[in-house]
Amino acid sequence: MPKAARIPTSVPVSSASEKSDSSQLVSIALFSGIGLLISLVAVILGVQGVWY
Numbered sequence: 001m002p003k004a005a006r007i008p009t010s011v012p013v014s015s016a017s018e019k020s021d022s023s024q025l026v027s028i029a030l031f032s033g034i035g036l037l038i039s040l041v042a043v044i045l046g047v048q049g050v051w052y
Helices: 015-045
Strands: none
Touching: none
C-alpha cells in the first residue's frame, strides 16, 4: 500500500530573503517611477523625434 507524503502547509521564510525581495521591489518601483515621470514631462512639453 503506497504511503502519502506529508507536505507542510506553510513554508518559513527567512528575514534575509524578505529584505532582499523588498529592496529589489523598491529599486524596480523607483526605476519605473522615474521613467514614467520623464515620459510624462516629454509628452507634456511636446518633445518630437525622441521616441523613434
